[in-house]
Amino acid sequence: MAASGSTDLSTTPGGHAGGKAYYVSTPIYYVNDAPHLGHAYTTVAGDVLTRWHRQRGEKVWYLTGTDEHGQKVMRTAQTNGVTPKEWADRLVETAWKPLWEHLEIANDDFIRTTQERHTHRVQEFVQDLYDKGEIYKGSYEGPYCVGCEEFKLPGDLIDGTGEYEGQKLCPIHGRPVEMLSEDNYFFRMSAYTERLLEFYAANPDFIQPASARNEVLKFVQQGLQDLSISRSTFDWGIKLPWDPAHVLYVWVDALLNYATAVGYGADQAKFDATFPADVHLVGKDILRFHAVIWPAMLMAAGLPLPGKVFAHGWLLVGGEKMSKSKLTGISPHQLTDHFGVDAYRYYFMRAIPFGQDGSFSWEDFTARYTSELANDFGNLASRVAAMVGKYFDGTLPAATADGPAEEALHAALANAVKSADSKVEQLDFQGALDDVFGFVKLVNGYLTEQEPWKVAKDTSEEGQARLATILYTAAESLRGLAVLLNPVMPATAEKLWASLGAEAHLGALPAQRVQDAGTWGQLPAGATVTKGEILFPRLEEKKDS
């Protein structure tokens, strides 16, 4: 076994111990184009995850950003007649940041790899590895995919057909690779094969889901090759400090954002309180970079390894209305214009199991919007507010006649909270929303059975106590739902919180703790319940253009 370092294999990485923030990253996205649904999918998932942990009262750090170096960005900029930096500035300010704002992404930082806080620290990092003998100069020839920005192993290529008959293609891009020969610098990654395999064995949750883990294990078990980490054929990148004729391989540059953004080499206190990431969210096409190269780089530098690399699946476009579109052809705005931002955030987390491929369609989105959001949830909220208004002048009555039906709901809320919390911890967003919306169904069923509109006709003291109990129970259930849905649909949850008059008694919604959400009886009698705006209005008929 090669080089030993300071990484302690017996320690579970990540975790929430000490004062360390729960640190989640998205990949930094290439600025060669505007963001599409796939980027938004990852970023919304990270936002739901981090909002949930904030709602648990944890210190959280959510990072996203853009990857602005490399040949692909350079070529796109040239095609558009601007410098790569001008191109990146334009896209970041007019496309990327505005979309994250639009989608209510509460990231704590946005890093751009052209920023000095990144480039200088990256140079220090690679200089350190060079000084340690982890980087050497050599010559390399091999098949290279411009789309991936990487040399490919011959065994990974696929045979072309049709117009590419007789050529070898990148399996991801389906385009011919170029044979490239370069004098460049290499990172001694081959020395980390055994240590990585030991690390994976000691940390079975490091790569998720299991299919992703198996793929990486198989790849590393073949033995790693040294990694070419510099290019001298173009100059849009970070120069190697000891040989400025070379720029750093864009992936090594990009991966280091997870360290430079949280103070590596600049702010030790912040770095110690944040690094390493608890969860790196990645698409499965970039899994190897995060699960193999990145930990090997960290081992070489003697830095701690991340807690988890989670590879989500592909979004596939299904259904009739979008069947001719490709993922990249649909802008998130097209969907939010029609369904709204909160429904958008909800839909992708609810409809597709995180970690698996899943198809989405206009029709499925419409069906879920109507049945789950508008009918089950939105209608519940407005009915309860209307009845408290009608029968109690908008003042929440006290529950004085709890029976088995009420006690069943108290227990159901507590169970939903507990179960959803553990599922979000495992990044099972769909499962968590199943729990929450299962509870919504129970509350609806409770109202159907208890028939408060009939009980209201019984003007006896007993009848009125019963009516008060039913409406209190429904309103307190909505209180729990507002807390549970706040990480997923923050604007909607705030509207519900306001409609329940909860803030005056319980404080701001984001200050409510997930762990306490299942504790019954928090909303006090006397709260002012108002019928706010409709949470999920009926959808306009889509006009086909």
Ligand SMILES: [Zn+2]
């Ligand atoms: Zn490729």
